[in-house]
Amino acid sequence: MTTRLMIALVICLMLAAGTVQAGGDAARGAELAADCGACHGEDGMGDEDNPKIAGMDKASFVAALQGYKSGEREDESGMMADYAADLSEQDMADLAAHFKSLGGN
């Protein structure tokens, strides 16, 4: 393999890794959501202790998670900060796409 081809490949990989898919990948979000179902329900409908997150607007969904992560958003229950702390921007976008797709009227 030529050096030039190697360099081109490395650049492609770096670009791919650095890009956040703005719309979010609902299929990947569904895998990540395994952690969320215990409280919010597999269908995201929530219960008396946990808010419904199915059908939530993507922008508010991501903003909520970013707020918990940064500590800007008050989390009365103390539940969300730990979960949000491990999520990347891409994770949040993917989760938002997944829960949005669940609808939940």
Ligand code: HEC
């Ligand atoms: C241990 C229980 C628990 C788990 C697990 C959990 N949550 Fe939550 N979540 C809560 C509670 C309780 C709240 C309300 C917190 C508050 O007081 O603001 C909340 C709030 C939220 C909100 C804001 C809802 C709104 O109406 O603004 C979003 C979005 C959210 N969770 C997403 C997630 C995602 C995504 C996951 C999985 C990565 C997750 N949660 C895992 C308990 C949980």
